[in-house]
Amino acid sequence: NAGVTQTPKFRILKIGQSMTLQCTQDMNHNYMYWYRQDPGMGLKLIYYSVGAGITDKGEVPNGYNVSRSTTEDFPLRLELAAPSQTSVYFCASSYGGGYYGYTFGSGTRLTVV
């Protein structure tokens, strides 16, 4: 039972490069989320999805894009990496609105230099 799988675990990008953070879950959860965690801070919501084909912005969406073509996958795209996007990124999923809690992936540490 894999839960929520994120790849890669670590990545260094140069300013202006693009990349996609992958997230997949095998629990048939309809809700999925992307958060970022900056040093000394709690997690902040970037984007979320309530089902395949439906996405919405969270608190800090600028500089990111998402898509949800299947129930299982929810990739996060960074188009023009900036140093301000250096952070740890967490993907999570939940059944319904997450009232019983989320299942989180193990995170991706991204450094933009």
Added chain:
Amino acid sequence: AQTVTQSQPEMSVQEAETVTLSCTYDTSESNYYLFWYKQPPSRQMILVIRQEAYKQQNATENRFSVNFQKAAKSFSLKISDSQLGDTAMYFCAFMKHHSGGGADGLTFGKGTHLIIQP
């Protein structure tokens, strides 16, 4: 918008002691959920305990319990018989209830770094 405040950036206690982590929140919602998540050095976010705002009874999960004071908007976490494995960042989080379904995610506090000393 909701805000969650954790006023203790770091706490340190001896193994087997009891420790209480503080959390306050600000909201105009009447129906919501509160959570405590643990983040050990492995970075994995682990749900510790949850509380439904419409329930007066405080939630308990083994050595972990909460003191939920709705009027005061306070949600503290008590860890009894603390163990070395409890060393971690602890995050308090808020989620409002959507009566028609849907959700807009969790709002997290900045966390408390709890260190259990042997």
